[in-house]
Amino acid sequence: MLTQRLLLSDRGGMIVLGLVLLAMVLVPICNILVPETSSLHISTFMVTLLGKFLCYALLALAVDLIWGYCGILSLGHGAFFALGGYAMGMYLMRQIGPRGQYGDPLLPDFMVFLNWKELPWYWQGFDMFWFAMLMVIVIPGLLAFVFGWLAFRSRVTGVYFSIITQALTYALLLAFFRNEMGFGGNNGLTDFKDILGFPIAANGTRISLFLASGFMLIIAYIACRYIVTSRMGKIIVSIRDAESRTRFCGYKVESYKLWLFVFSAILAGIAGALYVPQVGIINPGEFSPLNSIELVVWVATGGRGTLFGAIVGAFTVNYGKTIFTSYSPETWLFALGALFVIVTLVLPKGLVGLFNRNKKVPAKINTTAEPTNSTAETAKENV
Amino acid sequence: MNILSQARRSLGQADPNFGAPLDTTKGTILYVEGITVSFDGFRALNNLNLYIDEGELRCIIGPNGAGKTTMMDVITGKTKPDEGSVFFGQQINLLELSEHQIARGGIGRKFQKPTIFEALSVYENLELATAADKRVWWTLTQQLNSAQKYRIDEVLLQIGLQEHRYKNAGALSHGQKQWLEIGMLLMQNPRVLLVDEPVAGMTGEETEKTAELLLSLAGDHSVIVVEHDMKFVRSIARKVTVLHQGSVLTEGTMDQVQNDPKVIEVYLGE
Numbered sequence: 026m027l028t029q030r031l032l033l034s035d036r037g038g039m040i041v042l043g044l045v046l047l048a049m050v051l052v053p054i055c056n057i058l059v060p061e062t063s064s065l066h067i068s069t070f071m072v073t074l075l076g077k078f079l080c081y082a083l084l085a086l087a088v089d090l091i092w093g094y095c096g097i098l099s100l101g102h103g104a105f106f107a108l109g110g111y112a113m114g115m116y117l118m119r120q121i122g123p124r125g126q127y128g129d130p131l132l133p134d135f136m137v138f139l140n141w142k143e144l145p146w147y148w149q150g151f152d153m154f155w156f157a158m159l160m161v162i163v164i165p166g167l168l169a170f171v172f173g174w175l176a177f178r179s180r181v182t183g184v185y186f187s188i189i190t191q192a193l194t195y196a197l198l199l200a201f202f203r204n205e206m207g208f209g210g211n212n213g214l215t216d217f218k219d220i221l222g223f224p225i226a227a228n229g230t231r232i233s234l235f236l237a238s239g240f241m242l243i244i245a246y247i248a249c250r251y252i253v254t255s256r257m258g259k260i261i262v263s264i265r266d267a268e269s270r271t272r273f274c275g276y277k278v279e280s281y282k283l284w285l286f287v288f289s290a291i292l293a294g295i296a297g298a299l300y301v302p303q304v305g306i307i308n309p310g311e312f313s314p315l316n317s318i319e320l321v322v323w324v325a326t327g328g329r330g331t332l333f334g335a336i337v338g339a340f341t342v343n344y345g346k347t348i349f350t351s352y353s354p355e356t357w358l359f360a361l362g363a364l365f366v367i368v369t370l371v372l373p374k375g376l377v378g379l380f381n382r383n384k385k386v387p388a389k390i391n392t393t394a395e396p397t398n399s400t401a402e403t404a405k406e407n408v
Numbered sequence: 409m410n411i412l413s414q415a416r417r418s419l420g421q422a423d424p425n426f427g428a429p430l431d432t433t434k435g436t437i438l439y440v441e442g443i444t445v446s447f448d449g450f451r452a453l454n455n456l457n458l459y460i461d462e463g464e465l466r467c468i469i470g471p472n473g474a475g476k477t478t479m480m481d482v483i484t485g486k487t488k489p490d491e492g493s494v495f496f497g498q499q500i501n502l503l504e505l506s507e508h509q510i511a512r513g514g515i516g517r518k519f520q521k522p523t524i525f526e527a528l529s530v531y532e533n534l535e536l537a538t539a540a541d542k543r544v545w546w547t548l549t550q551q552l553n554s555a556q557k558y559r560i561d562e563v564l565l566q567i568g569l570q571e572h573r574y575k576n577a578g579a580l581s582h583g584q585k586q587w588l589e590i591g592m593l594l595m596q597n598p599r600v601l602l603v604d605e606p607v608a609g610m611t612g613e614e615t616e617k618t619a620e621l622l623l624s625l626a627g628d629h630s631v632i633v634v635e636h637d638m639k640f641v642r643s644i645a646r647k648v649t650v651l652h653q654g655s656v657l658t659e660g661t662m663d664q665v666q667n668d669p670k671v672i673e674v675y676l677g678e
Contacts (some may be wrong), residue, residue: 257547259536263525270523270589273484274537275511275596280544 031250037377038250041333042243048075049239053232069231073303076235078343080300083242085323085335087292090249092321093330094258095285096265098183100317101190102293104197105165107311109294111201112164114214114307115148116157117225121218134216135209145207154221161298162291169290170283177279177286182268191314198312213308220302231303238299242336245292249332252288261285322365328375337376430497430514430599437462437630438483438600443492445478445654452478453489454654460600465626467641468634469665470651471674476634477520479651480602484517485510496600512542516593520604522585526578530569530588533577534560537592559595567591567621583614590621600630607640619644650674 032039052075055067084106091097123130127137131144150156172193176186204210223230252258263271264278272278301307310316319342327338342364349357372379430437438460445453453475460466470476481487483494485507494502502510511517525533538556541547552560564570567587572580577588586606593601606622607615615637623644625631635641641648641662648665650657652674658665665671 252548255548256536256550257544259525259528259532260547262527263536266525266527267523269486270519270525270592271536272507273511273517274592275508275539275542277506277508277542277544284544 030254031247034254035250035333037331037380038246038333041336042246045079045239045242045336049236052235056228056232069228072231072235074347076231076238076303077300078340079235079238079242080296080303081320081323081343082336082339083238083245083296083299084293084320085327085339086242086245086249086332087289087296088320089324089327089329089332089335090252090292091285091289092324093332093335094253094265095261095282097282097286098187098321099190099286099289100187100314100321101192101194102289102320103314103317104190104194104312105169105290105293106297106300106316107194107197107201107307107309108165108168109161109297110301110307110311111208111214111297112151112157112160112294113298113301114217115151115160115208116154117217117220117302118214119148119152120220121216124218125216133209133214135204135212136207139204141207148207158298161294165290165294165297166287169287173283173286177282180279191317194312194317195314198309198314201309201312209308211309213306213310214301215306215308217302217305225302225305234299234303238303241295241299245295246332246336249292252285253332257281319361322361322368324375326364326368326372326375328372328377331375331377334375334377341376431499432462432497434498435461437497439493439495440479440483441493441495443479443482443489443494445475445482445487445489451654453482456492456651456655458649458656460630460632462599463627463630465622465631465644465646466633467645467648468632468651469636469638469641469648470657473653474651475654476651477604478654480517480604480634483510483602484515508542511596512539514597514599515602516596516598516600517602518586518589518593518604518606520608522582522589524577524580524585524588524592526576528577529574530564530577530580531560531573533588534563534591534595537595539595539597563591563594566594566624568617583610583618586610586614586618587621590625594625598629601625601632603631603633605635606633607635607637615640 032042052067052072055065056069056072059066084102087105088099088102091099118133121133125134125137127134129137132141136144151160172190176189181189200206201208201213202211208214217225219225220230220234223233253261260271260276260281263274264276264281268278297307297311323338323342324335325338326342327336328334342361345360345364346357349360368375436459438458440456440458440460443453443456444451456475456479458479468476468479478487482489483502485502485505488503496502496510496513496515500513502515505513525536528536535552535556538552538560540550540556561570564573567590569580569584569588569591572584577585580588590601590603590606603622607618610618619640622631622633633641633644645662647659648662649659650665650668650671657670657674658668660668
């Protein structure tokens with residue numbers, strides 16, 4: 026019953042999750058067991074690249090949940106991603122211990138460089154993995170709660186909301202650039218040595234991180250499916266389509282938006298936490314407003330309001346970016362802009378919509394028949 | 409300070425006890441007294457007084473800008489007036505409540521333009537409007553129980569959409585959308601229905617069906633209809649209130665109102 030609701034009725038999602046699972050099986054095999062001389066061998070660089078894409082996909086999923094389903098266009102989701110990343114980065118910094126350049130057992134290198142004598146209070150506890158993981162969830166969640174509470178309570182919607190989220194991430198960018206903040210300023214946090222005792226650059230660690238990202242993406246996908254297929258999901262869609270009607274049906278719209286926003290921010294934070302050990306650095310650049318906009322382009326390209334479309338979009342655009350930037354890095358931004366324009370004009374439903382359009386007739390019957398059957402069945406059961 | 413007090417209000421604000429039977433011992437269900445609303449110096453409502461009896465069907469007419477929609481905004485909590493009071497029964501002060509609380513408490517509102525959830529089916533539209541626990545965490549796991557399903561079937565029959573139950577609401581005709589919206593109000597088991605221009609844009613046949621529907625609702629519910637279509641108002645009206653420049657010009661039966669020289673002056677000009 027629940028699997029039917031969460032997975033079986035979602036064909037596109039099944040395909041995408043299937044591919045992710047397949048990659049999670051094949052990539053480690055091709056990396057470890059297949060000899061390097063074979064053309065099937067996947068390099069560790071490639072493993073890390075795919076792991077990064079999985080984190081991006083998780084981030085895109087978070088945005089699709091609020092944008093595609095609730096119509097909240099956040100242009101600052103990169104901020105939650107970066108905050109999750111910084112929390113993980115702080116843990117990794119504390120793990121370096123006396124192995125840093127200056128050999129201080131407690132203080133990270135940049136603090137020694139700044140002539141700091143003791144660890145700031147907000148760095149306490151980050152030597153413990155569980156605490157850092159808690160912060161990965163709490164910090165983005167708390168920021169989203171406070172920010173969302175203020176914004177939604179004042180009924181800030183539409184483009185105004187987008188603009189203030191953009192301002193939020195920009196403000197954090199400027200703040201994290203300052204050395205006095207104690208997060209490594211311009212350089213951010215880097216030179217990580219190990220995670221949970223495993224050397225961070227080792228093959229096995231890379232593969233584990235890749236697998237962890239994949240698992241997290243699948244769990245998050247199922248959680249999002251659970252939300253959007255519940256009654257709450259219908260209410261969220263109603264808020265998107267007719268906010269005042271929903272309010273006059275007796276729903277406190279602000280609360281729904283707020284909790285969804287918080288949940289989405291937490292997903293973004295987790296994505297950031299998985300991203301940082303794989304790329305080996307977190308710096309204020311991650312707060313750049315451009316990142317958050319790019320992220321919206323992934324979702325739009327994949328097809329919003331489908332969840333799996335966000336994953337497709339994140340992979341497609343980032344793979345394109347990897348290819349593109351290796352040939353002609355200067356023109357990437359133009360290509361991204363052109364992509365956004367083309368998607369908006371030609372593919373309002375994204376790549377996923379293209380796939381559905383080719384099979385127009387069956388898809389249409391499917392979408393109308395499915396709810397009919399399920400509601401009819403549940404109606405019958407209870408008579 | 410202001411934000412703090414608002415925070416306390418929005419977190420600690422409990423729903424008033426709507427479970428208790430509404431105190432309508434005086435026979436009046438809605439008291440609107442001395443309401444004044446100004447927008448940038450323009451008085452949309454000016455010392456408006458209106459009393460609605462339990463179970464009555466009241467028509468409100470008036471030229472454009474008379475304040476009909478603003479009046480509905482005040483009753484449903486969308487607009488807070490500068491002066492005056494609005495009581496639901498003898499006890500409940502509506503001005504202290506927010507829109508969703510007023511809706512939960514039993515005052516349903518239909519908008520001028522049919523507003524339904526177009527992405528959902530007719531059945532789902534009614535499901536969402538069902539009177540149930542509407543707090544965020546509950547809706548994550550909630551399912552319809554058999555009494556609620558029975559009620560949905562009942563309402564589907566009442567609004568004449570039982571054959572379209574699984575149709576996408578966006579695919580309904582204009583008239584059907586209006587009925588669906590009325591059905592959504594009914595799912596909330598309201599005591600008072602505020603209906604803004606129910607027959608605008610309807611065909612003659614649809615208008616007739618709507619008139620029948622509204623007449624059948626009066627009695628069990630108090631129904632307040634704002635309408636421009638005089639023929640329609642004549643066909644359903646028992647008591648008519650004429651608004652003009654934000655206050656009540658006159659009240660009475662349709663005949664009394666139509667022969668009132670003040671009304672003729674307002675509608676036909678000096």
